[in-house]
Amino acid sequence: METLYIDDQIFIPIISDYGFKATFGNELNTLFLRKSLQALIKSDIPIKEVMFDKNTFEGITQDGRSGIFDLACRDENDNHFIVEMQYGDAPYFVQRMKFYALHKFNAMVKRGKFDYGTLTKIYCVAILANDILPYKDYHTLANLRNEKAELFDDQMTFITIELDKFTLQEVDCQTDLHKLIYTMKTIHTVTQPTQFPKFWDEEWLKVAIDELDSRKMTPDEKASLEILIARNAESVKAESRRIKEARQIEKIETIKNALKMGLTVEQCALLVNVSTDFVISVQQQILAN
Structure with missing residues (x-):
């Protein structure tokens, strides 16, 4: 909305x-x-x-x-x-x-x-x-x-x-x-x-x-409104970014655990609903560490 x-x-x-x-x-x-x-x-x-x-x-x-x-x-x-x-x-x-x-x-x-x-x-x-x-x-x-x-x-x-x-x-x-x-x-x-x-x-x-x-509204009230709207919009954007990052981290951790359990790249991709390339990139991170 x-x-x-x-x-x-x-x-x-x-x-x-x-x-x-x-x-x-x-x-x-x-x-x-x-x-x-x-x-x-x-x-x-x-x-x-x-x-x-x-x-x-x-x-x-x-x-x-x-x-x-x-x-x-x-x-x-x-x-x-x-x-x-x-x-x-x-x-x-x-x-x-x-x-x-x-x-x-x-x-x-x-x-x-x-x-x-x-x-x-x-x-x-x-x-x-x-x-x-x-x-x-x-x-x-x-x-x-x-x-x-x-x-x-x-x-x-x-x-x-x-x-x-x-x-x-x-x-x-x-x-x-x-x-x-x-x-x-x-x-x-x-x-x-x-x-x-x-x-x-x-x-x-x-x-x-x-x-x-x-x-x-008076001009001052309108100005206050615009400030609040801008502040709220930035807050929503910042929160959306944080949620996206948190979900990304959650997906990576799930993939790591799934790979440790022996699931294939294709199975991990299906489990987390990501591409096989994403799973392979996580797999390469594990090997690099």
Whole structure:
């Protein structure tokens, strides 16, 4: 999915760093955030209030791997929400979600809540442009369950949205979750108000869409936007290079092990899905060393 802003684009992509902070991270008006979180966790209970955690995970909230730990907040019942946006490749993303959630869990305990029965809930939300899970569903909600898929514990909940898997058209969007994902996936492609779906007149979505309207930005705000976009683009490129290099190293190590086990060059090439010339080059490296 293309997420970069271009000069003649009316609306800034929500999935961009700037767009996400202007909508989900809007501290002056949290209506969009509250309605979105309620939809994402599939709750029938409205979230009345959210308080942003300013210094959560200081020093590790931006990891330079094309993923941005965007925000952490609490509702009026002290339930915790962690939200991360990912617009590039996402290796080991599930492990990162667990890291964030467990870090929050440990912080809650250290603050003196040693009665584990009173611990409030933690919702770790990941919104991704690309696919990472081997399921067809675009919305995945996961808890700790036993071998019969029965709920073992719901104090931690992991929610994943994969935008590429969402294919519903405007007419099919009936729930707030549908409307949210449709908006995230299409808002930056709209060029005329006549293209607005009717549900974009709902107040919670209007709040977000107004924040994304580039026509309402001051020159300084536009300059800040361009800087953020350039920074994010470089981050994505750097991460893509690191992933490619890591996969190359993994292939080489697999080939080395396969050759030691006695597999032929052709078998190694088939195993790792590379050319025989690549396997031969690895083989020559082994002999040279």
